[in-house]
Amino acid sequence: MPNLASARYGKDNVRVCKVQRDEKTGFHTVTEMTVSCLLEGQIETSYTAADNSVVVATDSIKNTIYIKAKEHPVNPPELYASLLGQHFLDKYPHISTAHVNLAVHRWTRLEVDGAPHPHSFYRDGQETRNVEVAVSRGPGGIRIKSSIVGLSVFKSTGSAFHGFVRDEYTTLPETWDRILSTDVDCSWTWKPFDTVEAVQQRVERFDKAWESARGIILRLFAVEESPSVQNTMYKMSEQILEAVPEVDRVDFALPNKHYFELDLSWHKGIKNTGKDAEVYVPQSGPNGLIKCEVARDETTLAHR
Ligand SMILES: O=c1[nH]c(=O)c2[nH]c(=O)[nH]c2[nH]1
Numbered sequence: 001m002p003n004l005a006s007a008r009y010g011k012d013n014v015r016v017c018k019v020q021r022d023e024k025t026g027f028h029t030v031t032e033m034t035v036s037c038l039l040e041g042q043i044e045t046s047y048t049a050a051d052n053s054v055v056v057a058t059d060s061i062k063n064t065i066y067i068k069a070k071e072h073p074v075n076p077p078e079l080y081a082s083l084l085g086q087h088f089l090d091k092y093p094h095i096s097t098a099h100v101n102l103a104v105h106r107w108t109r110l111e112v113d114g115a116p117h118p119h120s121f122y123r124d125g126q127e128t129r130n131v132e133v134a135v136s137r138g139p140g141g142i143r144i145k146s147s148i149v150g151l152s153v154f155k156s157t158g159s160a161f162h163g164f165v166r167d168e169y170t171t172l173p174e175t176w177d178r179i180l181s182t183d184v185d186c187s188w189t190w191k192p193f194d195t196v197e198a199v200q201q202r203v204e205r206f207d208k209a210w211e212s213a214r215g216i217i218l219r220l221f222a223v224e225e226s227p228s229v230q231n232t233m234y235k236m237s238e239q240i241l242e243a244v245p246e247v248d249r250v251d252f253a254l255p256n257k258h259y260f261e262l263d264l265s266w267h268k269g270i271k272n273t274g275k276d277a278e279v280y281v282p283q284s285g286p287n288g289l290i291k292c293e294v295a296r297d298e299t300t301l302a303h304r
Contacts, residue, residue, distance in 0.1 A: 004047050008099065009055075010038035011062040018074045028119040031074045035065050035102040039088055041095040054094055064088070076206035077104050077131045078144050078190075082199045085135030085142075097136040103128040103149065127151040129210060130187075140192035142199060146206065147187035148214055154181040159226040179259040179280065180226055184217055188240060189249040205246060212243040229256050229290040237294035248296045256288030 014035040021028050039061070045051035068087060074080045085098035105128055107121035132145040162174035188209060193199045216239045226232040237250040259280040264270040272279055 004044050006040075007043055007047055008038040008040045008097075009043070009058065010036065010099075011058045011065065012036040012038075014062050014065045016065060016069050016074070018069055026118050027116075030107045030121055031104060032107060033074065033077065033102050033104045035084075035100065037061050037065060037084065037088075037101075038099045039092075039095050040097040040099070041092070043094070056088070056092060056095070061088075076203060076210075077102055077129065078133065078146060078206040079196075079199055079203055081131050081133035082135060082142055082144065082193070082196050085133055086196045089135060089137060097134055100133045100135070101131070103130045125150075125152065127184075132187075139194050142193040142196065144190045144193065144199070145187050146190070146210060147185065148210070148217070149185050151184040151214070151217070152181070153184060153218070153221050154179070155221065158222075158224070161228055180221075180229070181257040181259065182229070182254045183257070185253040186213060186217060186236070186240075187251040188213060188244060188247040189251070191246055191248050202246065205244075209244045209247065213240050216240055216243060229254055229288065230292070233290065233292055234294065237292065241294065241296050249293060251291070251293045253289065253291045256290060258283040258287060 014037070015032070016035055017030065017032040019028055019030055039056065041054075043054050046055045064087060065084065068084045069080070072080060072083050081100040081102055085100045088095050088098040106123055106125060108124045110117040110120040110122055112120070127148065127150045130147040130149050132147075134143045135141060136143075156179055157177055159178050159180035160176045161178065162176060164170075164172075164174075193202075217236050220232065220236050220239065224232060224235065233252040233254055237252060240250045241247060259282050261273050261277045262279055262281050264272040264279070
């Protein structure tokens with residue numbers, strides 16, 4: 001007899017834009033995000049017995065995403081996602097967990113003649129600020145993971161990779177000076193919260209953590225003489241754990257985007273390798289993919 005081992009459903013890719021207008025200053029603030037909200041609970045019969053009486057329609061879930069964005073602040077995204085998730089538990093007794101994932105897209109204020117413009121913005125990169133919030137009943141029921149996704153960085157020196165395994169499968173030469181480029185995907189997991197009020201009380205910490213993590217990543221990327229992606233991301237994780245005490249885990253996933261040297265000596269003896277390298281060939285694939293999860297102490301991985 002088959003068994004429904006797990007089930008969740010909801011609306012994905014809900015696009016929301018909120019404009020907040022400060023009447024006094026005339027300044028507007030824009031937040032654009034893409035939201036996913038999936039519900040879990042006593043919904044088995046909708047799958048196994050065509051019982052739609054337990055189904056909150058995904059269309060209603062979409063409507064709720066918009067209504068909660070109107071009723072509450074959407075910043076920081078950790079708070080909005082917690083409020084939205086809690087709503088489904090408060091409203092529907094048979095729902096046990098709401099999973100709210102969202103990505104905030106960048107709209108950076110334009111400067112015109114050196115002054116911040118009150119209502120015009122531009123997209124300065126594909127980077128997003130993401131949150132994954134799971135709201136369940138009971139103590140520690142609100143689990144929040146915040147992240148930076150798609151922050152593209154490049155350095156033209158200050159990166160090496162040598163001393164790796166050399167055997168009959170190896171062709172890669174050791175290097176003491178290479179290009180390093182990646183799209184940062186970094187997450188930090190907060191110690192669980194008991195209630196939305198507890199999230200609200202710490203509300204200023206979420207933006208600060210995002211700023212700290214982003215600052216650490218960019219600074220270390222630039223200033224460090226990197227011996228490998230692995231070691232650089234571990235150092236970034238250590239510094240983020242140090243800077244944000246309420247976080248008990250940091251995860252990284254970094255593609256190593258390769259830039260190949262190009263031998264042009266066939267054309268008039270042009271020198272374009274080693275210390276003469278100037279023109280490179282960016283590779284769209286394959287890329288390295290280096291991941292790690294760094295916990296504050298050995299017990300915290302159990303939170304997953
Ligand atoms: O920083 C790196 N880590 C690796 O594991 C690796 N493997 C590789 O081919 N190049 C690199 N670079």
